[in-house]
Amino acid sequence: MSDRKTLQIKQISGHSGPSAGFDMQRDAEVCKLIDTTICIGCKACEVACVEWNDMPFSPTTFDNTYQTMPATRWNFWNLIKFNEHQREDGTIQWLMRKDQCMHCADPGCLRACPADGAIVQYTNGIVDFQQENCIGCEFCVSGCPYDIPKFNPATKKVYKCTLCSDRVGGGLEPACIKACPTGCLKFGTKDDMKFIAEERAKQLRENFGFDHAGVYDPQSIGGTHVIYVLHDAENPERYGGLPKNPVIPWSYTVWKWLFKPVLGTFALFGLLGVLLHYVTVGPRRPQPEPPLREPLEGKES
């Protein structure tokens, strides 16, 4: 689901050896900025997402909130999570957060993926699934701290937000950005978006009384290419379960890139070991063996 001609590859899942075209060309890191403080929950981004990606609109679930459905689906990648938060003084705050792939700098899905080329990370920071290479093992689901990859039982492939890599590759902004009517969504380089986000957080702290306003760009996974401005950056969980310290399971880091090759090599040595035993010590034969011949002096080496 991408245009591979224009995007430079940084990392490929399950890939041994270097990636083709790696470091050929420099590319600015892109970033989507979501300012939750000015999201009105209009769902224009949800519609733009299914429209651009040519997916049918999913059946919705009405549960007395302003949320379209409980979670994203394999064919519904962009969901405004809604939470009615009651402050200590009894007043109420509606928290709207656009939930989609965070495009982590250190993607847990890509680390977990065993299939060569099923997940790629471009130098601009976009993490993209290549369904033609996906084997449907769903390891990426356990690697992701945000519960983003979604399995389609019919095709047995996993799908998620592409950050409109096809549009970005062609020099356009993602569809959700284009549809946003309030300016809550912005798209640009990571540096620019981080700067705008910090300025906005400062404004919220100084002029609007949100003392804990801040930017969500978790460093535990090397930062993300989707960042949030939150009214209360100390409690991101309130925004539909945004983890404060997202982590990738250690088994997908230490185990996969260190112990697996080491153990594989040990297994190879096991094969070598029995072969060497055969040519040095030799086989154990049923007894009695024939008696050994007297060596011929000087004739044999």
Added chain:
Amino acid sequence: MSTAIDRFDDKARTAFDKIGQNEVYVGELQRHRVYTRFLHWMVALFFFLALFTGFGIYLPWLFRWFTPIFGGGPLSREMHPWFGVGFVVFFGLQTLNWIQPMKWTAADTRWMRNLPKMAGGKEKQDPPETGFFNGGQKAQFWEIVGGSVVFVITGIILWMGARTFGRWPVAISYVLHDISAVVMLGGIFIHIYLSTIGEPGTFQAMIRGAVSEAWAWTFHPAWYKQVTGRDPVQACEEARQRGEFQGK
């Protein structure tokens, strides 16, 4: 409980003896009956099918080597769990079949201590107290029993995935599944080596089901004594004096 298992095993052994044959020639002993051989080769078949489908997923280096054998990555991933089910079912039946002779004894502990001398070629014959299965065979058997339990538990978690069990059970199961596979793989190198070129005359025990008497008194002296009533050391010595040497 154990009597029900015994009755089941007896019935299966008798039924399979009617289908297959146990040809034991003069100078040979019956080692494995048809039912045992059938189970062994079904276990072996499913082990290697599961191993090769799993290899591609285990290491990125092996992905492009092993997944094409089964028609590509998606099909490998789809079939791997079913091969695993086959392995576990047939090994489960083998476990019931072998649970009696595989019981660990003090003689097996002594056999394990003696192992370096035998592996180093210092001792040509196994210790006289070595029965139908030796300590090494029993150790491998129980390793596979334990490894299979790990395979089943972690395999179901991996099969159903993080959608059902959550992230961390999958991430941990993945490691345990791999460890169990690598340990079993190491064991299988030794198993295949010793049953073919490492100890000549062994392979036919799982093909025809019979072994030569010389093989029996060399590698399983106590079993030889039990079935023939003769002393294995003396039998070997008599064969030597008759000049009945066992190949080179």
